[in-house]
Amino acid sequence: MGTSKVMGSMAEAVRDIQDGAVLIVGGFGLCGIPEHLIAALKEQGTKDLTVVSNNCGVDDWGLGLLLANRQIKKMVSSYVGENKTFEKQFLSGELEVELVPQGSLAERIRAGGAGIPGFYTATGVGTPVAEGKEHKTFDGRTYLLERAIVGDFALVKAWKADPMGNLVFRKTSRNFNPMAAAAGKITIAEAEEIVGVGELDPDEIHTPGIYVQRVVQGGSYEKRIERLTVRSV
Numbered sequence: 001m002g003t004s005k006v007m008g009s010m011a012e013a014v015r016d017i018q019d020g021a022v023l024i025v026g027g028f029g030l031c032g033i034p035e036h037l038i039a040a041l042k043e044q045g046t047k048d049l050t051v052v053s054n055n056c057g058v059d060d061w062g063l064g065l066l067l068a069n070r071q072i073k074k075m076v077s078s079y080v081g082e083n084k085t086f087e088k089q090f091l092s093g094e095l096e097v098e099l100v101p102q103g104s105l106a107e108r109i110r111a112g113g114a115g116i117p118g119f120y121t122a123t124g125v126g127t128p129v130a131e132g133k134e135h136k137t138f139d140g141r142t143y144l145l146e147r148a149i150v151g152d153f154a155l156v157k158a159w160k161a162d163p164m165g166n167l168v169f170r171k172t173s174r175n176f177n178p179m180a181a182a183a184g185k186i187t188i189a190e191a192e193e194i195v196g197v198g199e200l201d202p203d204e205i206h207t208p209g210i211y212v213q214r215v216v217q218g219g220s221y222e223k224r225i226e227r228l229t230v231r232s233v
């Protein structure tokens with residue numbers, strides 16, 4: 001049996017994330033985000049980060065906390081419409097943004113985890129997404145080359161983990177987390193519950209521990225609703 005990967009605290013888990021690092025962060029909206037690791041990174045003050053994530057949270061939660069603290073230099077995202085701070089920093093030129101179609105973003109991260117340097121896709125051909133990218137024709141159709149993404153670190157949030165780093169995600173909170181976990185050179189997972197070795201059913205493990213270098217116990221989770229919409233009475 002290998003050495004336990006469990007860390008003593010969130011602060012300890014993120015301590016070696018340096019200024020200028022590339023982070024891949026799991027989550028979709030506010031669902032399945034590693035909120036405690038993000039908060040620890042805010043406290044640490046690491047800056048000039050390039051963050052790869054589906055979106056950037058909201059103004060006062062998730063990655064929006066790092067943005068408001070001016071710790072993010074560049075965002076690689078699919079959707080950025082819920083964050084006024086993001087809008088202000090982008091329009092002022094303070095924040096660099098690379099918008100990526102969501103399927104292409106997912107595949108770029110997946111390819112990074114699989115050791116595939118790039119792939120061709122028809123998504124984005126003829127749009128600003130294609131500018132500066134290699135084009136190639138297959139069977140009469142034009143495709144563009146998308147490069148894989150590998151992070152210096154990946155931050156993910158699991159439902160359950162064991163000390164060996166095996167992870168189980170719960171329902172839709174799985175989202176980008178398994179791909180992010182595979183694509184980080186160092187992957188840090190926070191979990192709602194850490195169970196003993198052998199307690200996770202092998203058939204239910206979504207991310208094997210080989211992809212995960214650190215595990216840390218999360219505290220309570222707010223599980224916010226990103227945008228509450230109710231029917232008028």
